[in-house]
Amino acid sequence: MKLKVYTDRMSQPSRAVIIFCKVNGIQFDEISIILSKRQQLSPEFKEINPLGKVPAIVDGRLKLFESHAILIYLALAFPSVLDHWYPNDLSKRAKIHSVLDWHHTNLRPGAAGYVLNTVLAPALGLPLDSQAAAKAENLLTKSLSTLETFWLKGNSKFLLGSNQPSIADLSLVCELVQLQVLEEKDRVKLLGPHKKVGEWIENTRKATMPHFDEVHEVLFKAKEKFEKQREMGTVAKPGIQSKM
């Protein structure tokens, strides 16, 4: 039975999993779970992931969620996945786990928290929380600086001194691409000082084309929508995200 991948392409870890499958020639059926329509809470999807989160996969008898766990599983279970995505070498693999764990408590809450509380919240029927936005911005700024000076140290194209991408590059870059929906001045302020981060995002994009752009299309459309709303001086309203 073919692998089933449950996603909302507006979710950055969903995009990472879809791109990974496509780049590695993994055959799969993509099942859309539209978060803005609360489809993740349906009894059908609760059978797949009782915690109601995307992405999730079903492979034979295995039901699995959490994008890092999914990426690792796919890398190990599908022979078409090349070693550089999740190296067999113990030390290299350990370093990938380390950056993925760091991501959970630094870059992810920073980026997702900032985007939610400056742009997305009204589209999800939530208030914009300026205090939470400031806290997230602080974490995001620190995380970008750590990426620039530590994780991307040296002259390699990808994280951890590698010249080929790993699942960590894909996961972290997909997290950062969501900053596209911010106001231009905010995005420039955040990313501008971090030249290596910008180059690395582009390296990861190039290494996963054409799938990278195709899977991000929904985000780029959302970006246009938010830009138009800003030009018109309106704010996003509940329900608007269902047309993204």
Place this chain on the structure above:
Amino acid sequence: MKLKVYTDRMSQPSRAVIIFCKVNGIQFDEISIILSKRQQLSPEFKEINPLGKVPAIVDGRLKLFESHAILIYLALAFPSVLDHWYPNDLSKRAKIHSVLDWHHTNLRPGAAGYVLNTVLAPALGLPLDSQAAAKAENLLTKSLSTLETFWLKGNSKFLLGSNQPSIADLSLVCELVQLQVLEEKDRVKLLGPHKKVGEWIENTRKATMPHFDEVHEVLFKAKEKFEKQREMGTVAKPGIQSKM
């Protein structure tokens, strides 16, 4: 060269790594990095982990931090570690990654955030933040409920339907044991409704004795200290933790 493990036993992921080494007969030198004395920011420790966090390890040429990454590495690198800690079976391993990832964004910020903002903050020179405490309590309560009804579903002694502990049991239980420093009434309110969680903590403790109690000794002493302070109606003051 013997494995070096850099820890502060007041840190729950440090405790998980030390217990894991001891239970599995891994020979190591433990190097104490006292967080309350800001030793994690010393130039010597920054050579080990530039991000200034414990636990961290050095094994040969590998420098590694993030406790989950460390536990996985040790399980793979040391032949004395039995399979149940980090099973070779792809599906079982995937589920362990899933629960470890879930931990990062649910149980960990819930438990650590609540303890910090109700008890520990003054001892670290920080203010107690009641709003942050309420937010963390909400996340912790939800996480405990998810543990009880989902991750500990069935009649097994450990997570994911297993009758032997994995690195996930150790990591999550060490996170929860820090609730010992709370006021009795708060701890009972949080843990009381979750019978399976209580049994699972005890199962994990028993499976890792005598190391579990020995490594938690510093926490139990801290608990006594906080209890005495409460009896005397005083609050913890900056610097007090250096004597824990």
